[in-house]
Amino acid sequence: MIRFVFAIALACLFAASFQPNRAQAQDLQSLLQTHHDEVERPGRRSVGVVLDDLVASGFPETATFLENWQGKQVYLRDADGLFFYVTDDGADGFTLTDISTGQTLGTEAQNAMSQIKPNGGVRRAIGTALVQFQLSDPDIARRTAAVDAIARTMSADQLAPLRGAIENEPDAELKKIKQRLANMLAAGFGETPEERIAAIDGLSGDVSVDIRAVLNQILTVERTAATSRPDGANVAQTLTVGDQLSESEAYQLLVDLELAPALIPQDTLKQTLAQHIEGGFVGGLPVAQMFTDDARAAAYSALAADGLVTPLVTAQDQKRALETHVFLDVYTEPNAAITNAARAALTKIETRVKFSQMADLTLDGLSLASIYFLAAIGLAITFGVMGVINMAHGEFIMMGAYTGYVVQQIIPNYTASLIVALPLAFVVTFAAGVAMERLVIRHLYHRPLETLLATFGISVALQQLAKNIFGTQARPLTSPGWLDGALVFNDVIQISYIRIAIFVLALLFLGLLLFILKRTRLGLEVRAVTQNPRMASSMGINPDRINMLTFGLGSGIAGIAGVAIGLYAKVTSEMGADYIVQSFMTVVVGGVGNVWGTLAGAGMIGGLQKVIEWLNPSNTLAAQTYMILFIILFIQFRPKGIVALKGRAAGD
Structure with missing residues (x-):
C-alpha cells in the first residue's frame, strides 16, 4: 500500500514537472519571466511561443499588455529584469506601473530602464494575436475595429479566432459582418477544398467589391512558357502567339524565363562593334561600311564566329523558339475544383453586377x-x-x-x-x-x-x-x-x-x-x-x-x-x-x-x-x-x- 501511494505521488510530481510554463505562472509578470529573453529581444520566429502562452493564459490583462508591447510602451528594469509600463514624470525619471495589477509602483531613473522595441514583423504578429482579444471585447467600437483590421490584412491565422467570436456576438449587424468576413477568409484559406468551395458558393450572391477581390485573388494567374504543357498544372488558358500574345511579348517572356537568349539592341550592338575596331576594321569589314543594319549585323556575326561576342539572335532563331514552346496562363491556386468554383461564382456575380448597373x-x-x-x-x-x-x-x-x-x-x-x-x-x-x-x-x-x-x-x-x-x-x-x-x-x-x-x-x-x-x-x-x-x-x-x-x-x-x-x-x-x-x-x-x-x-x-x-x-x-x-x-x-x-x- 505504501509503495502504491508513493508511486502515485511520484507520478504526479513527474507529470507536474512537464506542465507548460503558463500553468506554473500565477500572474502575467511570472509568465513573461519564463519567456524573458523572447520578450526583451523578440524575433519574428521566436515570438510565436510567447504569444501562444499569452493567449492561452486567460489573464484579463493580456490584451492591455499586447497593445502596449505592440506600441513600444513596455520597459525592462535593468536591475531585476522585470517588465513595466512607464510614464514620464518630467524629472529625468519614470513612474512605473505594474503590468499585472495596473498599480503605480513608484519612480525609477530613466537610465535604469530599457525600452522594448519589437520590429515590424513582430508587431504584426502581436497584432494578429491581439485581434483574438479585441474580437470579443465588451466595447463594440473595439470589436468593430478588430473586424476592420482583419478585413484590411486577411490571413489564414485570423480565420479560427474570427469564427470563435461569431456565436457570442451580441450586435446583430456586427455578427453578420463577422460571418461574411469568415466566409471570405474560408474561401481563401479554408483547411480543405470542400470547405473553400462551400465558402466560395456562399459568396456568389454578393456583388460587393471586396467579394469580387477575394474571388479574383483565387483566380490570379501567372504567365509562363514551356516546351510542352506541364502535367498537373492548373492551366487557365493556352495563349496563341499573334492573337492573345504578340511575337515580341512571347519572345520576351522566353527571355525572362531564361528559355531563350536575349535580343541585342542596336545601341548595344554598335557599342560592341566600336570596342572591337582594329586598324580601321571590325569583324574583317571596313569601318566605313558600318552605316547599314545589314553591314553591322555581318560584322557582329563575324566577331561571334570568332567567339569574341555573344551570338546574334536572328529572326529564324526567334521563330524557332516560339514554335518550340507553348505559352500558358497558370492559376496560382493548384486545385482546379477551387478555381472552377471561383470562376463560376465570379461569372454569376458579374451577371448580377450588370443587372444592378442597369437598375442603377x-x-x-x-x-x-x-x-x-x-x-x-x-x-x-x-x-x-x-x-x-x-x-x-x-x-x-x-x-x-x-x-x-x-x-x-x-x-x-x-x-x-x-x-x-x-x-x-x-x-x-x-x-x-x-x-x-x-x-x-x-x-x-x-x-x-x-x-x-x-x-x-x-x-x-x-x-x-x-x-x-x-x-x-x-x-x-x-x-x-x-x-x-x-x-x-x-x-x-x-x-x-x-x-x-x-x-x-x-x-x-x-x-x-x-x-x-x-x-x-x-x-x-x-x-x-x-x-x-x-x-x-x-x-x-x-x-x-x-x-x-x-x-x-x-x-x-x-x-x-x-x-x-x-x-x-x-x-x-x-x-x-x-x-x-x-x-x-x-x-x-x-x-x-x-x-x-x-x-x-x-x-x-x-x-x-x-x-x-x-x-x-x-x-x-x-x-x-x-x-x-x-x-x-x-x-x-x-x-x-x-x-x-x-x-x-x-x-x-
Missing part, C-alpha cells in the same frame, strides 16, 4: 427625369395655354431657390425651414408671375417674337437683380439631416435621399396638377381655354383671367422646383439658365400643354441623357450634344410630341 442607371434616369419634370411642368402649362415662350422661366426657379435660402437664414431648423420655404416660394413666384403677365405678357399675345425678346430681357434683368442682392457667390441651401446619405441596395445600386425626396415631390405635383385640371372649376376653365378660347369666352369664361392665373400657377410651380433643385445643386443667379434649355426640350418632346406629355418628355430626356453619359462618361458636353441631335431627329418624325394636344394647340 434606371434610378438615375428617373431621378433626373423628376428634376426635369418639376422644372418644366410650369412652362408646359403656360406655353400650352397661352402660347407664350417664357425665357424667364429659369429665373422663377432661381427665385424659388433664393427664397428657400432666405427662409433658412431666418429659421435655422432645416426641416421647419423647408416646410415654410416650399409654400412661400410658390407664393413669391406666383406673385412675380402674375405681375409679369399683367405688366408685360398681356400686351404681347399672339406676337411670339416680341414675347421671346421681352422675356429674355426680363431674364437678364432678374439675374442682375439677384447678383445685386445676393452677390455672385453660390449660396448654400442645406437639406435636413434626414435627407443626408443614400439608400444603398448594394455596392452598385444606390440613390441619395435628396433625389428620392425630389422624385416623391414630382409625383405629388403630378397628382396635384391632375386633380386641379380634372376635378376643379379652374382646371375645367383652363382646359376649355386651351382647347377653344373663343368658345370658352362665349360660355362666360374670362380668358384674360385664366391666362393670368395659369401664368401665375406655372411660375409658382417653378418656384417650388427651385427649392427642390437648390437642395443638391448650387444656388446662384445663373442656376435657372442650367434648366431652361432642358425644360423647353421636355415640353416640346412631350407635347405642349399636356401634363402626361411633360412627364413622358422628362422621362425620355432624363433617361436618354443618363444612357449617353454612361456610354461616354468622360465627356458630358458630348452627351448634351448627342441628346439635342436625337431630339431634333425625333421632332422631325413627331412634331407635336409624344402626347399631342387636341383643340387649339392641335390646330396651331
